[in-house]
Amino acid sequence: MIFDLDGTLFQTETLLLPAYHATFDQLRAENLYSGETPPESAILGSLGMLLEHIWQRVMPESDEAVRRRADVLLLDYQIQGLVKGEGKLYDGVADTLTALHEQGIRLFVASNGLESYVKEVVAYKGVDELFEALYSAGEFQTRSKVDLVRMLLEKYGIGSAWMVGDRSSDVEAGLKNGLTVIGCDYAEFKSGSGELEGAHAKIQRFGELLELIER
The missing domain is CATH 3.40.50.1000 (HAD superfamily/HAD-like)
Structure with a gap:
């Protein structure tokens, strides 16, 4: 199987959503993103896609460098969550x-x-x-x-x-x-x-x- x-x-959402919000908080802190965090439905509805395609849907106006930074942040926050017992x-x-x-x-x-x-x-x-x-x-x-x-x-x-x-x-x-x-x-x-x-x-x-x- x-x-x-x-x-x-x-x-997934039990680990992903806290990391998702933390990612956008950090992107704003690094002046890489402005405005509100995209709705949770944007990323939840994209699950199953390749990560690059997920970010294209979640933040289509951002450039590739910002999306790659989001990759790193999201993974880091999710691993931190796993260590703390989340998910x-x-x-x-x-x-x-x-x-x-x-x-x-x-x-x-x-x-x-x-x-x-x-x-x-x-x-x-x-x-x-x-x-x-x-x-x-x-x-x-x-x-x-x-x-x-x-x-x-x-x-x-x-x-x-x-x-x-x-x-x-x-x-x-x-x-x-x-x-x-x-x-x-x-x-x-x-x-x-x-x-x-x-x-x-x-x-x-x-x-x-x-x-x-x-x-």
């Missing part, structure tokens, strides 16, 4: 992943996030030992999740897998790589009813994965 991270395993996995994630692992199912993460963010979230939430590998767009410099998942499949010799995620990018990555796609329909910041169109099955809570396997 290959899992997306944000909105699938990790309740939550969705209900049932740790137990379900443990049960899947005990069944001998190989577990992976494929995320469009930055390498250190993905690895730190999984480590600080205590589930890192359950995964065979963590793949991120930040580490492998991929331009789409389709490419990222393809790289993972080829590297680990995987011929059959489930792609589990909450975004259209996850559905696309699964379908274009010939995988079974499970859509996670429980994130509070999901962007719309058509986001998971094409998924073979949808779940309303993470633990339903165990029921799907039994069926």
Whole structure:
């Protein structure tokens, strides 16, 4: 099974939003940004995209240097939050992943996030030992999740897998790589009813994965 991270395993807003506001406070302090912080919906509605595309949507008027500074600040504040114990996995994630692992199912993460963010979230939430590998767009410099998942499949010799995620990018990555796609329909910041169109099955809570396997 290959899992997306944000909105699938990790309740992203519990870590992201405090860091998001701190980032814009610091950008203003450095005279790199003026005006009000863009609404939270701007970044929550962009999750699942590559970070550069997220900033293009959140602050389209800012230049590239400011966006790169925002990258650094947001990551720093999120790591600081993890160290302080902020951020939550969705209900049932740790137990379900443990049960899947005990069944001998190989577990992976494929995320469009930055390498250190993905690895730190999984480590600080205590589930890192359950995964065979963590793949991120930040580490492998991929331009789409389709490419990222393809790289993972080829590297680990995987011929059959489930792609589990909450975004259209996850559905696309699964379908274009010939995988079974499970859509996670429980994130509070999901962007719309058509986001998971094409998924073979949808779940309303993470633990339903165990029921799907039994069926």
